Each structure stands twice: as C-alpha cells, then as structure tokens.
Amino acid sequence: MKDASPTKHNFSARLPILFLLGAALIGALTLRDQLTFDALAQHRQALLAFRDAHYFWASVGFVAAYVTVVAFSLPGATVATLAGGFLFGIFPGALFAVTGATFGAAAVFLAARAGFGAGVAAGIAARGGAPARLLEALKENEWSVLLVMRLVPAVPFFLANLVPAFVGVRFVPFVVTTFFGIIPGTTVFASVGAGLGEVFARGETPDLSIIFEPKVLGPLLGLAALSLLPIILKTFRKKA
Numbered sequence: 001m002k003d004a005s006p007t008k009h010n011f012s013a014r015l016p017i018l019f020l021l022g023a024a025l026i027g028a029l030t031l032r033d034q035l036t037f038d039a040l041a042q043h044r045q046a047l048l049a050f051r052d053a054h055y056f057w058a059s060v061g062f063v064a065a066y067v068t069v070v071a072f073s074l075p076g077a078t079v080a081t082l083a084g085g086f087l088f089g090i091f092p093g094a095l096f097a098v099t100g101a102t103f104g105a106a107a108v109f110l111a112a113r114a115g116f117g118a119g120v121a122a123g124i125a126a127r128g129g130a131p132a133r134l135l136e137a138l139k140e141n142e143w144s145v146l147l148v149m150r151l152v153p154a155v156p157f158f159l160a161n162l163v164p165a166f167v168g169v170r171f172v173p174f175v176v177t178t179f180f181g182i183i184p185g186t187t188v189f190a191s192v193g194a195g196l197g198e199v200f201a202r203g204e205t206p207d208l209s210i211i212f213e214p215k216v217l218g219p220l221l222g223l224a225a226l227s228l229l230p231i232i233l234k235t236f237r238k239k240a
Contacts, residue, residue, distance in 0.1 A: 014115035020108060024073035024158070035069070035076025040083055041200055051087050062087065063100045070104025073158045077101070081186055082206065085193025094183070094190035101186070102179045105161045109174055112165035135167050142173050147227040150181025151220055153211065184223065188216055 040047075051058040066080050080100075084093035138145055146169065149160045164174050192206050199206050210216055 016111035017108075017115035020072060020111050027072055027074040032075050035074060035079055037079055037082070037205055040079055040086070040196075044086070044196075044200060047083070047087060058087065059092075059096060063096050063103075066097055066100025067104045067107070070101050070157070071107040073108070077157065078189060078208065081189040082193035082196060085190035086196040090187065090190050090194050093193065094187045097186050097190060098179060098183055101157075101182055102175060105157070105178050106171075106175050108158070108161040109165045109171065112162050113171075116166060138167055138169070142169050143177060144227045146173055146177035147181045148224045150177055151184065151224045151227065153185060153220075184220055185211060 047058075062080075062084060066077075066084070068074065069077050069080055081094075081097045084097040087093065088096060142164075146164060149155050149164075155163075188211055189208070192208065192210060196206060
C-alpha cells in the first residue's frame with residue numbers, strides 16, 4: 001500500500017495538465033471552424049446588441065471566454081482579441097484581453113508545474129552539463145528572459161506557458177511578465193478589431209500582418225532589446 005501512494009499522488013498531480021492537454025486536442029479538432037473571423041462577422045449584430053443591453057456581463061463574459069480559450073489552448077485567441085477591440089474599443093478591449101490571457105496562462109503554468117515542472121527541472125539539474133548551466137542562467141535572468149518571450153511573438157503562446165513551468169521559473173515573475181509583455185501586441189490587434197466595422201461593411205477580412213510591419217515590429221524588438229539589457233550588463237560585470 002505504501003509503494004502505491006507516490007504513484008497515485010503523481011497521477012493526481014498530473015491530472016490538471018493532462019485535462020488541459022486533452023481539452024486542447026479536442027478543441028483543435030472540433031472548434032477550428034467555430035472560433036473564426038467568419039463566425040465573428042456572422043454574429044456581430046447579436047454581440048453588439050448584448051453588449052449594449054448588458055455591458056457589465058458582456059465584459060465579464062468576454063474575459064471568462066478569453067481565459068477559457070487560453071487555458072484550454074483553443075483555436076481563436078487572435079479572433080478573440082479582435083472581438084475585444086470590436087466590442088469594447090482599443091481600451092478597455094485590450095485590457096480585457098490581456099487580463100483574460102494572463103489568467104489563462106497562469107492556469108496552464110500552475111497545472112504544468114504541479115504535474116511535471118518540478119521533476120523536469122530537478123532532472124536537468126541532476127544531469128549537469130550545458131542544459132543545467134542554461135537552466136541556472138535562466139533562473140538568474142528570469143525576468144528579462146520571460147519578458148522577451150512575451151514581447152517577441154517567436155514562441156507560440158502555449159509553449160511560452162509550459163516551458164517556464166518545466167524549468168522551475170517562479171510564479172510571480174511569470175504572471176507579471178506575461179501581463180506587461182503581451183500588452184503591446186494585444187493593443188495592436190485590439191486596434192485592428194476596433195476598425196472591424198468598416199471591414200465588415202466592405203466584406204473583407206482584417207490584415208493581421210500589421211504585427212510584422214516595421215512601425216510595429218521595430219518598437220517591439222526595441223523593448224525586447226531593452227529587456228535583455230540587464231543580462232548584458234551582468235555578463236560584462238562577470239567578465240570584469
């Protein structure tokens with residue numbers, strides 16, 4: 001009986017992340033055609049009417065829906081951000097989206113850390129070598145690294161929630177850098193969403209490549225470089 005308890009404990013600790021991964025798989029297979037721009041265009045009048053009649057509940061419902069999309073890694077996070085800008089304007093639409101995304105990311109992080117994170121980090125440290133040194137460097141500079149991961153859209157959002165949990169990053173830096181790091185990109189997409197009325201009227205689809213235009217990507221890369229400054233200074237001090 002005593003030998004079985006650690007196994008049962010490990011399985012129960014992994015249930016939340018296994019549940020989230022299972023939901024992500026089901027969502028990818030069943031909802032890919034539901035949470036789309038076309039669906040937003042089709043239901044826009046009903047959404048606007050509900051917002052006008054019940055603004056508070058529309059706001060709460062939007063944030064809750066965004067938390068669900070991110071926590072279960074459902075397709076449609078970009079469409080949800082556009083919807084936030086369309087329904088609520090750049091502000092508070094971007095704020096609602098950032099809040100929902102942060103709560104959803106925190107749920108994934110905690111589930112992953114409880115299920116696998118501690119074991120993965122301990123295993124890397126025990127094996128030593130380059131991976132262990134990289135892990136230690138990440139822990140020493142977690143604020144800067146996490147902020148860069150959020151500012152530069154090179155790492156998929158879901159992986160950016162899992163990897164920090166696996167390498168033993170602390171919860172508070174993860175949440176704070178997630179909230180502030182996704183503000184610029186989310187604001188850009190919310191601004192696109194705020195202009196969807198004209199896009200719908202023309203029967204077109206929004207141009208989401210705006211995030212890669214120099215006037216948008218340049219400031220994001222500048223912020224990322226600023227975030228790396230503490231690491232660079234720390235490296236120079238060590239060499240000195």
